[in-house]
Amino acid sequence: MANIKSAEKRIRTTKTKTALNKSRKSEIKTYIKKFDLAIENGNIEEAQELLKIIDKKIKKGSSQKCCTQKRCF
Numbered sequence: 001m002a003n004i005k006s007a008e009k010r011i012r013t014t015k016t017k018t019a020l021n022k023s024r025k026s027e028i029k030t031y032i033k034k035f036d037l038a039i040e041n042g043n044i045e046e047a048q049e050l051l052k053i054i055d056k057k058i059k060k061g062s063s064q065k066c067c068t069q070k071r072c073f
Contacts, residue, residue, distance in 0.1 A: 028057050 002008045031054045038047040
């Protein structure tokens with residue numbers, strides 16, 4: 001446990017940022033699954049829209065390592 005006030009604050013902020021990043025990663029993964037399904041079903045227009053959304057979310061910067069290493073966009 002932290003004894004210093006600033007260290008305690010860092011622990012709190014890390015918890016909130018971790019929760020936010022986890023949520024964003026999950027959202028991006030869901031969009032990727034929908035994108036894959038759209039391509040399999042031959043729905044190109046929907047796939048293009050989903051790709052725009054995925055690109056926008058990844059550019060936000062929270063989880064580039066998570067998604068871009070698995071797939072090359």
